[in-house]
Amino acid sequence: MTRFAFYPGCVSKGFCPELYESFVRVAAEFGMELEELEDVGCSGAGVLPAELSDPINARTLAKAEAMGLPLLTICSTCQGVIGGSALRLSDPAHRERVNREHLAEEGLEYAGTTDVKHFLWAMVEDVGLDVVRGKVKRPLAGLGFSPFYGCYLRRPIDVIQRPERKTYLEQVTEALGGTNVDIAGKGKCCGFPTLTINEENSLAMTAKHTGEAVDKGADAMVVPCPLCHLEMDGEQRDAAKAAGRKIDLPILHVPQVVGLALGMDPKELGLSRHLVSTKKFVAQLQPVGAGA
Amino acid sequence: MQITFKFQREGTRAKPVYSEYEMDVDPETSVFDALVGVRETQDGSLAFRGNCSVGFCGDCTLSVNGAQKATCLETVGKTQKDGVIAVQPIRYAPVEKDVMHDVRKFLWDKVNVFARGVVPNGHGPVADEELRPVRKAMRCTTCGLCDEGCTVIDVNLNFHGPAALTKLYRFAFDPRDGVTAERLREGSEVNGIWDCVHCWEATEHCPFGLEPTHLIMETRDRAVAHGVKSGYGNKSAQRHYDSFEQSVEKSGWLDERAVALASYGGLVRGGIRMLPAGLRALRKGKASLKPHHKRPGAREIRKIFERYHRSTEALRKEKQA
Numbered sequence A: 001m002t003r004f005a006f007y008p009g010c011v012s013k014g015f016c017p018e019l020y021e022s023f024v025r026v027a028a029e030f031g032m033e034l035e036e037l038e039d040v041g042c043s044g045a046g047v048l049p050a051e052l053s054d055p056i057n058a059r060t061l062a063k064a065e066a067m068g069l070p071l072l073t074i075c076s077t078c079q080g081v082i083g084g085s086a087l088r089l090s091d092p093a094h095r096e097r098v099n100r101e102h103l104a105e106e107g108l109e110y111a112g113t114t115d116v117k118h119f120l121w122a123m124v125e126d127v128g129l130d131v132v133r134g135k136v137k138r139p140l141a142g143l144g145f146s147p148f149y150g151c152y153l154r155r156p157i158d159v160i161q162r163p164e165r166k167t168y169l170e171q172v173t174e175a176l177g178g179t180n181v182d183i184a185g186k187g188k189c190c191g192f193p194t195l196t197i198n199e200e201n202s203l204a205m206t207a208k209h210t211g212e213a214v215d216k217g218a219d220a221m222v223v224p225c226p227l228c229h230l231e232m233d234g235e236q237r238d239a240a241k242a243a244g245r246k247i248d249l250p251i252l253h254v255p256q257v258v259g260l261a262l263g264m265d266p267k268e269l270g271l272s273r274h275l276v277s278t279k280k281f282v283a284q285l286q287p288v289g290a291g292a
Numbered sequence B: 001m002q003i004t005f006k007f008q009r010e011g012t013r014a015k016p017v018y019s020e021y022e023m024d025v026d027p028e029t030s031v032f033d034a035l036v037g038v039r040e041t042q043d044g045s046l047a048f049r050g051n052c053s054v055g056f057c058g059d060c061t062l063s064v065n066g067a068q069k070a071t072c073l074e075t076v077g078k079t080q081k082d083g084v085i086a087v088q089p090i091r092y093a094p095v096e097k098d099v100m101h102d103v104r105k106f107l108w109d110k111v112n113v114f115a116r117g118v119v120p121n122g123h124g125p126v127a128d129e130e131l132r133p134v135r136k137a138m139r140c141t142t143c144g145l146c147d148e149g150c151t152v153i154d155v156n157l158n159f160h161g162p163a164a165l166t167k168l169y170r171f172a173f174d175p176r177d178g179v180t181a182e183r184l185r186e187g188s189e190v191n192g193i194w195d196c197v198h199c200w201e202a203t204e205h206c207p208f209g210l211e212p213t214h215l216i217m218e219t220r221d222r223a224v225a226h227g228v229k230s231g232y233g234n235k236s237a238q239r240h241y242d243s244f245e246q247s248v249e250k251s252g253w254l255d256e257r258a259v260a261l262a263s264y265g266g267l268v269r270g271g272i273r274m275l276p277a278g279l280r281a282l283r284k285g286k287a288s289l290k291p292h293h294k295r296p297g298a299r300e301i302r303k304i305f306e307r308y309h310r311s312t313e314a315l316r317k318e319k320q321a
């Protein structure tokens, strides 16, 4: 299956346009057909109560179901929150209530069959790492990437379903020829959910993760979630200041890293849009075709 | 089997200084009983916590060979690595001596905030089904393993943490309790339920499957349904949750700029906070000045909100009656 109902989420259409653009390019390269969903709501991002986010997400799931396609996300938070709703909606009584109270009026019904997949999962499970490897035109050899999953692609286990999904970032880096730089907090929160609530906590989290990656020799960090990007790219300067140290670690979206290895132009992939400069990192890239 | 027991007595977590003891022990012995054995037969000056030794009290939690464990629930045979069992204090609590942590600071001061017993509301017998979630939370042994895995406590020991908030859940969901809204307001103060980043670590760490992160999320929903504003007692949380909700209600999706501005305290304060990064983002083409538009389907999403408001309003009236 290489066709997907594509759910871009709010942030890839807002403050992280480079995620949307780089993803669309990379997906085309992999032959993934995308039917972008327009008439759908925000997943709720763990901010809206389940009583609101379940019906909103049931509506999204029902639309993908009607198209007969799995739902593809490019944001871990969308993935985790819609996946969580889908899990609760697998209970027939709850689903029936949501259908009756919320979806029926619009003539929609969710039967509970939609598979929800993050791009990272689809790349490993549907495209296949051999295909990915075969398309590498600029191996990322000699570069250290710190995989940062954040929360929603690691837990809870009944939502992510397969434990091996906790290793996909590392597998992708290796397929692209790069080296993984492991940090203790790779599955912890980046700090974004509490940025405006408890800024001190939030910046401390960011400084801890990015600082450790730099100290261990990473050239960049890879994130599957635009909220992690907003935090660790956008707030890194303040986080470094609060921690009283220098960090300067480029934060890359998953499709950007893949696109680079596929030989795409860093500018086309939006690397110049980041708040933490990617210049030094880009200068270390090999020319396209080298060693491939 | 022959085991080398190593106790951290000085140094840091990364560079521990251990005292070592050799002892022959049955692999089926619990790690906790083995540690007691070492203390009784070899060195009476070793300090560590422990109490019931049957997985009831949560007192004996330690870091064992780098992983956090309730030591009475683990066997020596399964835990040892190459014949070694190395114990260190848990990560985020102040240490009193050797591997004995300050359990008051780590847990009890926080749990006790929410420990006031049920205030009877005159409710008759309760159906088993209705009490099931509460009974689940009652199984908490305060082992602290959820706090040990907590992302927020990692940077701020003052966060109440999942163990204490599980105690809050236990009473806030009890149908026989008469002060639910009051409890939910207490839990909504700074360092309470709205400071949780819902990273699901606590759920993963609880050895009894109590899913503490889920419990915190349910407690939040319950607070809102009981008319306790999101982030009550924590103004910035309240602004964040309110503006987020309003944005999705109005347009079907998130107006990031408006939510960020409102969360930081409105146009002036938010503007000042966001200006430096905002300007950089504009210059680099990361942010744009395009106005936020409604999603197709915004009307349908709005209706979902209207139905939700009606049902929570009805619940509130019922509670007041």
Ligand code: SF4
Binding pocket: B058, B139, B140, B141, B142, B143, B144, B145, B146, B147, B162, B163, B166, B205, B206, B207, B208, B209, B210, B212
């Ligand atoms: S919720 Fe689970 S992990 Fe947390 S203190 Fe209670 S028993 Fe331990």
